[in-house]
Amino acid sequence: MSKKRTKVLDLTFETTITEERIRSEISRIATEMNRDLAGKNPIFLGILNGAFMFASDLFKQITFPCQITFLKLASYEGTQTTGTVKQLIGINQDLKDRTVVILEDIVDTGITLDTIIRQLSGYQPKEIMVATMLHKPEALQKEVKLDYVGFEIPNEFVLGYGLDYNGYARNLPEIYTLVKD
Secondary structure (H helix, E strand, C coil): CCCCEEEECCEEEEEEECHHHHHHHHHHHHHHHHHHCCCCCCEEEEEECCCHHHHHHHHCCCCCCCEEEEEEEEEEECCEEEEEEEEEECCCCCCCCCEEEEEEEEECCCHHHHHHHHHHHCCCCCEEEEEEEEECHHHCCCCCCCCEEEEECCCCCEEECCECECCECCCCCCEEEECCC
16 A cells, blocks of 8 residues: 655655544444443543544444543644643543543653643542553653553654644544655
């Protein structure tokens, strides 16, 4: 299969994960969650902006009573993480004694996720679980427990399916990787 290429601003990317493979992994994750979380009355917490597509596609396949809300954070500028996390929009729901399932687009350094988990712990949830569409094990700087992982990928810059480059390309249905010339 030949890889599709796309140009976003000043950079070129090529497909590495197809829309079909993404759909298949989301179905697998949803099946596991439907088995593991039924009867727990969880609240899903989608991390904006990147996880909106993953959260939407996954949530449509969840078959038990639950809620979803979103938290907006910022930690990227261009193609590099800034290493700091700024909370922009907070939590409005009562999380005490609830199962919280964080929905992330990508876990790379783990810095953002570690910060979110520490902040959420102050709300006294029963448990905190994490589902991520993508994981870069080579980039991990903070030890974080991932309960559901779609794809493990190399430590390369990716976009599409909710992930962006300076705000662009979130609408692409596939995952693209930066082409190094």
